[in-house]
Structures are given as C-alpha cells and as structure tokens.
Amino acid sequence: MFQYHCLNPIASVGLDLFSDAYKKVDQIEEAEAVLVRSAAMHDMELPGRLAAVARAGAGVNNIPLDKCAEQGIVVFNTPGANANGVKELVIAAMLYASRDLMGGIEWCNENQNDENIAKTAEKQKKNFAGTEISGKKLGVIGLGAIGVLVANAATHLGMEVLGYDPYISVNAAWSLSRSVRHISNVEDIYRECDYITIHVPLLDSTRKMINAEAIALMKPTAIVLNFARDLLVDEEAMVDALAAGKLKKYVSDFPNPTTVGAKGCIVTPHLGASTAESEDNCAIMAVREVRDYMENGNIVHSVNFPDCSMGACMTAGRIGILHRNAKGMLSHFTTILGDAGINIDEMANKAKGDYAYALIDVDTAIGADVIEKLSATEGVLRVRKIK
Numbered sequence: 438m439f440q441y442h443c444l445n446p447i448a449s450v451g452l453d454l455f456s457d458a459y460k461k462v463d464q465i466e467e468a469e470a471v472l473v474r475s476a477a478m479h480d481m482e483l484p485g486r487l488a489a490v491a492r493a494g495a496g497v498n499n500i501p502l503d504k505c506a507e508q509g510i511v512v513f514n515t516p517g518a519n520a521n522g523v524k525e526l527v528i529a530a531m532l533y534a535s536r537d538l539m540g541g542i543e544w545c546n547e548n549q550n551d552e553n554i555a556k557t558a559e560k561q562k563k564n565f566a567g568t569e570i571s572g573k574k575l576g577v578i579g580l581g582a583i584g585v586l587v588a589n590a591a592t593h594l595g596m597e598v599l600g601y602d603p604y605i606s607v608n609a610a611w612s613l614s615r616s617v618r619h620i621s622n623v624e625d626i627y628r629e630c631d632y633i634t635i636h637v638p639l640l641d642s643t644r645k646m647i648n649a650e651a652i653a654l655m656k657p658t659a660i661v662l663n664f665a666r667d668l669l670v671d672e673e674a675m676v677d678a679l680a681a682g683k684l685k686k687y688v689s690d691f692p693n694p695t696t697v698g699a700k701g702c703i704v705t706p707h708l709g710a711s712t713a714e715s716e717d718n719c720a721i722m723a724v725r726e727v728r729d730y731m732e733n734g735n736i737v738h739s740v741n742f743p744d745c746s747m748g749a750c751m752t753a754g755r756i757g758i759l760h761r762n763a764k765g766m767l768s769h770f771t772t773i774l775g776d777a778g779i780n781i782d783e784m785a786n787k788a789k790g791d792y793a794y795a796l797i798d799v800d801t802a803i804g805a806d807v808i809e810k811l812s813a814t815e816g817v818l819r820v821r822k823i824k
C-alpha cells in the first residue's frame with residue numbers, strides 16, 4: 438500500500454485516479470508521496486520514506502529542489518496543465534489594463550440609486566475610455582506552455598507579437614504561430630512593445646530580470662504584465678517608474694505591500710490558474726506522474742531529476758537508482774548486479790545537472806542484499822525496488 442498526503446486541497450477528479458493500492462494519510466511523516474499547490478515546503482522536515490513530491494502547477498519555487506534531490510525525493514510539476522487558464526487571464530488583463538473597466542463598474546455601482554444613470558453615464562464614460570489591443574505590439578518573454586498560448590492567441594486578436602526565449606523547446610517552437618516574430622535580443626521587446634508579458638520560471642538567473650535598466654528602455658505608454666512570479670520584477674523600481682509617469686501600467690497576479698494600491702498597479706490575488714479546468718488538469722497530471730513513478734519507476738516531468746521512462750516492467754525485476762551525476766556510477770551498478778548473478782535485460786540512465794537516474798530491468802528477482810549494496814555505493818541517493 439502506498440500512502441500519500443496532500444499539503445493543499447487537490448481536485449478530487451485527480452485523487453480519484455489513485456487505485457486501491459493508495460491510501461490518503463493526514464500526516465506527511467507517513468507519506469511516500471506528497472501533492473502540493475502553494476504550501477511552502479522550504480522549512481519542512483522531509484520524512485525519510487518520502488519518495489515523490491508532485492506540484493499541481495508549474496512554478497516550484499515553494500519546494501526545496503536540491504534538498505529533495507539530496508534526499509532522493511523526485512519532484513514533479515505539471516507543465517501546461519493550467520496554461521489555458523493563465524493565458525485567458527493574461528488576455529483579459531491586457532484588456533482591463535487598456536480601458537478603465539474596473540473604474541467604470543465601480544462608478545455604476547456607486548450610482549445605483551441615480552434614476553437618470555443611463556443619461557449620466559453617457560457624460561461620464563469618457564473618464565473610463567481607453568485603447569484597443571488590436572494593432573499593438575506584444576512582447577512575450579518566455580515561450581513555454583503559457584507563453585506560446587498567449588503569443589498565439591494575441592496574433593488572433595490582431596496584435597503584432599514578438600517572442601523571446603533563448604531556451605525554447607522543440608515542442609514549443611512547433612506550437613508557436615508563424616506570425617510570432619522570434620527575437621534574440623530581449624531589449625528589442627523592452628524598446629518596441631506596447632505590452633510586455635513575462636512567462637519564465639523564477640530561478641536565481643531570472644530573479645528581478647525586469648529591473649530598473651529594463652524598465653528605463655520601455656515606452657512611457659507600455660503596460661507590463663506579470664502572471665509568472667512577483668520576484669521576476671524589481672517591483673520597487675516598477676512602482677517608482679509608474680509614479681514618475683515613465684510607464685503606463687503594471688498588472689500583477691501576486692499581491693504584496695509594494696504593489697497593492699500603488700499608482701498604476703492593477704493586482705489580482707494569484708488567480709491565473711484558479712479555474713475548475715486548470716485545477717482538474719493539474720490534479721490529474723500530478724496523480725498520473727506519482728503513480729507512474731511509484732508503480733513503474735518512470736520519471737516524467739521532474740524538475741530535479743532527469744525524465745527517464747521504460748514503460749511497464751515486463752521482466753522479473755526492476756530497480757530505480759537515484760544517484761549523483763558522477764563518473765563510473767553505472768559500472769558500480771553493473772558489477773554489483775553481475776556479482777549477484779543477475780542479468781540486465783534493459784537499462785536506461787539519464788542525467789540532469791548534478792543528478793542522474795538509472796532504471797534497470799533484470800531477469801531474476803532482486804534480493805535485499807543487492808539493494809543494500811547498491812544503496813551503500815558512494816554517490817547513490819536512493820534505490821527503489823520497483824518489482
């Protein structure tokens with residue numbers, strides 16, 4: 438029986454995919470797998486039996502990835518599962534940042550007792566007028582699942598779209614509309630665009646990437662949209678630029694004391710993926726990833742270990758070895774198996790940064806002594822006997 442724990446509410450349509458071999462537990466200490474949305478895990482003690490963490494969402498800045506890797510815990514995310522939800526909100530944000538829709542709605546509510554509201558509205562509406570997005574230039578920084586959807590949708594709304602992503606994946610490149618101009622210097626986006634939207638993960642290399650220098654290159658009429666993470670933007674510099682009239686608007690989905698209520702800032706309470714569809718998609722994908730890892734040892738969509746998949750095990754035994762990406766590891770494993778008289782039928786070994794994963798199918802049942810020897814090998818982080 439596998440035990441899992443949810444650190445946040447996870448959509449039942451996903452949890453229902455766990456078979457009878459899984460039991461939900463109330464304490465993380467009892468769990469082999471954890472499902473999480475935004476709960477902060479950095480200061481948590483991670484139990485020794487924990488093998489997998491699945492983030493129902495894309496961002497993983499609430500999870501200590503290296504600490505997990507060192508403890509042999511594979512962290513998964515669900516790329517693309519909530520991309521449409523976020524894309525729709527980004528499109529809405531461009532529209533509500535271009536006209537004072539909220540001001541107009543508020544005005545109507547405030548004047549609900551005015552019998553002549555229809556007439557008065559005609560006089561007042563100029564206060565809430567704005568511009569259209571068709572014909573304007575949109576710069577999309579980061580062309581992952583969300584960035585591509587935003588870029589493509591914007592082309593259908595008549596926008597001229599510039600896309601920037603030095604690390605674009607082959608899949609994303611295939612999905613990107615041919616109308617999107619792929620540019621290699623992000624400063625072209627800062628200089629040229631009327632709308633700039635950022636869709637990159639929060640990493641040390643991307644922290645505050647929209648800084649005072651970047652903002653200084655932007656047009657005073659530019660609108661910056663941030664539905665990725667607040668720390669990608671130097672928000673103090675952003676608020677200063679808005680106050681000085683050097684930028685038109687900053688739309689953020691991440692409320693904090695710097696931006697909420699500041700001139701030119703429109704802030705929503707992290708609603709990007711808060712749709713029934715996105716929550717369901719993320720939960721379904723997260724549970725499938727956990728099951729594939731627990732039952733088959735396959736890693737798909739991990740953020741701290743390489744993806745490595747061999748389907749279902751058709752031989753007598755399978756082991757998964759999480760290890761450091763160091764020289765000679767495989768020869769240690771094959772020697773230990775060979776010495777135990779175990780023949781390898783199929784094997785995959787993948788590396789990602791400092792960490793690697795070996796998945797090995799063998800023709801004989803694997804004994805506890807072999808697992809012990811493999812576990813004791815220097816550089817091995819965890820060995821799992823899958824079958």
Ligand code: MLT
Nearest residue numbers: 474494495496519709710
């Ligand atoms: C994500 O990282 O997927 C989004 O910010 C949505 C979320 O955290 O739920």
